[in-house]
Amino acid sequence: MDASLIVVVVVITALIFDFTNGFHDTANAMATSIATGAFRPRTAVTIAACLNVVGAFLSVEVARTISGGLVDEALISPVVIFAGLVGAILWNLVTWYLGLPSSSSHALFGGLIGATWVAGGAGAIDFDAVLNKIVLPAVLAPVLAALIALTATYLAYRVTARSEPGEVSRGFRHGQRISSSMLALAHGTNDAQKTMGVITLTLITAGTLAPGSGPPFWVVLTAGLAIGLGTYMGGWRIIRTLGTRVSDLHSTQGFSAETTSTAVILASSHLGLPLSTTQVCTGSIFGAGAGRRLASVHWGVAGRIALAWAFTLPSAAVVGAAASWLAATGTGGVVVVAVGGIALSAGIYAASRRDQVTADNVTDLPQPPPADVPAAPAGSDVAA
Template sequence: MEHITLLIGIVIVTALVFDFTNGFHDTANAMATTISTGALGPRVAVAMSAVLNLVGAFLSVEVAKTISGGIIDEDSGIRPEVIFAGLVGAILWNLVTWLAGLPSSSSHALFGGLIGATVVSVGLDGVNGDAIVMKVLIPAVAAPVVAGIATVAATRLTYRLGRGRAAEDTAKGYRAGQIASAALVSLAHGTNDAQKTMGVITLALVTGGVVAPDSDPPLWVIVSAGLAIALGTYLGGWRIIRTMGKGITDIQPPQGFAAQTGAATVILASSHIGFALSTTQVCSGAVMGAGVGRKGAVVRWSTAGRMVVAWVLTLPAAGLVAGAAALLADQGNAGITAVAVLAVLACGAIWALSRRKPVDHTNVNEVDAHEPVGVVTAALRSVAPPPAGAKPSAPESAVEAAPESGIAEHTREQTPTPAAASSTIR
């Protein structure tokens, strides 16, 4: 076996950077609903999630094998610079969607980057089409649907079991359940997403002749990948946490418990059989299912629609960026250096843009008052107008309905009733 070269070392570092972005990009998967309902404070929530992500990284290597010996053919002439280009495409897409506050799939960004770079450098023969369809595309479509349907059923069952009891009497118990289910989602996330970086690093080691083909990830790879995703998780992707916790629907403790339990079940099952699915899509589908499952809740389909558009664009967008990076990296050391410099500059520019409207643990539960109203939400409000004299409680984009009630509340922008107006004049 050869020693690790400088290029392979660069690929390993870049893979760990991707793993770090994966961590803060996907913190919302486990903790958005827990934070939005107040079950845990923001800092405590991300710390717990980080620890459990690290623990989950040691539980399985099935997904890592899907990456290192599944979607990409190790014997097709893949070189370390191809993997480097794929990682650059994935990192940049992660940062762009984080800036927009959209919970897109880090997993699909990685797949898209690797596929795009491989096709440009090696050709279509370097990609295992059957593995992509069976272990990436089909789970991408099925997983959020399955998680959503399961959460609709769980949410309705939860409210039925608690019927007749005051919400404040059951909220404490459900918040405790949320903490347990959030811990399970974090553990499941570590078993699935941390392994993807392990698989990429193992693939780089195979292409460099450091380990034999079809090898399991070495222990140091498992440890480093687990630590990188845990650190990213601890920093918290607050923009995406805000979108998932407040932007899709108004989450109540029973819904949060149902959503997280359903998501964890789907993720753990997929990890067991080696499906490298998107934990983001699973958890987002579960949150939407929780909104549909609660009578009177309003799902903000405009936000959900933007998320779906991001999901659809992730594979091709990351693939195009990675393909361009692969063309440049194929020019030799100068090309690889150019790719690295351009990637650092792009990351710096995205970070600078994010500082214009920072989101952190102090304002993560605030809703943007300038968010446009979706078509579906507006239609629902037209057929179920708010009651006269209702107290405004949310911005226009975040119309919230009380549990078990189909009538929406007033928003700040709504025109007051004559009675309310006369009271204001007096």
């Protein structure tokens, strides 16, 4: 296959992944604000989409990490990157269909690692970078976010224990409009960059850019627009899971979770760490749920989510490796991978139509009351 043609195919595939990342991760920023009534569903995803695009222009440190820090670009080709993207897209669609907030980032890393291993061997992968920049943050980030959110929720209830509950609830709901918007902005600074990094890596392997180059402006723009459009489409299945099936969240908890997630994600973007925003936000939500003693945290859901996290990177790696092996056989193999990916994606979408979740029924499960639990004697409504 002509080299320039495969580069175009990879860029388009990367933007498709970015689109799936957007609707897969919409829940990260807006699930809690939708669940507590701070935003109407369609308003929430519109704001998140716009701020994702803005966030894409604020930093390129994560993009540089991906384009020059995980694999040896001299040992791979654009075909390998294409195969890795197919693995990431398929895993994103499977977990979206199941309503599981798995990591789009780790799906991307897994697909890329699996495809690179087949094409260039283990020596083409910087395992130290994988361990320090992917695996360790994946383990530590959700735990850290949960602990911070738990502490923040505990303190918020302590401080407002003697205040009128309705006023407290309304105040924190207004605060959520700011905190969830900031979280959407932070999401754009981290997740949009992952696609920028992949496209930049493709251009480097094709010889269009010099090794170590940052993403060109057109890459930043298209990646931002793709994730923004995906966000606007709304990943309602995952929004329902995080917003209504994790815990009976109130506005105080929602504000604490969103503020915690924003701080952790912005810090990781500044340091160039391609953190999983899904894991950070999910950890924050569970921590905020546990921070109020009378809250009901659904730990069974937590177990299923953790299982999806554990399988994400290796599952995407297996699919990426298989796709890389097929694509390496020549043009016919690339076509088989492309057609197979399209067919499987179409099948998942068709299956999802039988149980469609939309903006109208995303919050059809029992919701928490509009006001937080009435204040009792100081300390009675906080975590022990």
